[in-house]
Amino acid sequence: MHQDTCQPATADGLALVTALAVDDRVPARHRFQAVDLLFRAATVADRHLAETWPATPQHADPDSEARARSAAQAHVPTLLARWSAECPAVRLALAGLAVVFPTDRTLPALTPRLRTFTHQHTPGTDIGDYVRFVLVLATENDDRILTATEKLTDAYWTGTPRGAPARPRALHLLGQMLTKVGIGLTRAPARP
Numbered sequence: 001m002h003q004d005t006c007q008p009a010t011a012d013g014l015a016l017v018t019a020l021a022v023d024d025r026v027p028a029r030h031r032f033q034a035v036d037l038l039f040r041a042a043t044v045a046d047r048h049l050a051e052t053w054p055a056t057p058q059h060a061d062p063d064s065e066a067r068a069r070s071a072a073q074a075h076v077p078t079l080l081a082r083w084s085a086e087c088p089a090v091r092l093a094l095a096g097l098a099v100v101f102p103t104d105r106t107l108p109a110l111t112p113r114l115r116t117f118t119h120q121h122t123p124g125t126d127i128g129d130y131v132r133f134v135l136v137l138a139t140e141n142d143d144r145i146l147t148a149t150e151k152l153t154d155a156y157w158t159g160t161p162r163g164a165p166a167r168p169r170a171l172h173l174l175g176q177m178l179t180k181v182g183i184g185l186t187r188a189p190a191r192p
Helices: 010-021 028-052 062-080 087-100 106-120 124-139 142-156 165-186
Strands: none
Touching: 010 028, 010 062, 028 062, 028 087, 062 087, 062 106, 087 106, 087 124, 087 165, 106 124, 106 142, 124 142, 124 165, 142 165
């Protein structure tokens, strides 16, 4: 990926990104970045749609985007299996990736984990509020998703056109949230 666009070889590189995301020798902030990159590859088409609505994204490559999305989806089970071993930031990125690819198994398993996570991170904290937003995305209820997206966008984030579909707008917002978490991890001092 380059500047948040998918290139023809992006899908091929996601296996390496996944290998980094599941390697315990890789520091947590780098594992977060790897999962975030998978999220971005999986959602690039949605996020660009939200940004450019109602126009078509100028630099879109639908074939590369679809291949990258499929490649990211193939790695989700391996990544989610690491949930209990991960820090809160990586768990948030994993949850974001999981709601991109909801399944009958993923969402029922994810929801109680996120609820436990919300008890550990109070409302008004970045991680706590972001996890609560992911819980709304997990409902797959467009009205609730749109309400939460607009509420959070109005308060804190760069908005998208109101006429854009709810899911792309929500994924755009979640991308901004993950960016903020990633910046925080980059600024945090490295642990020995």
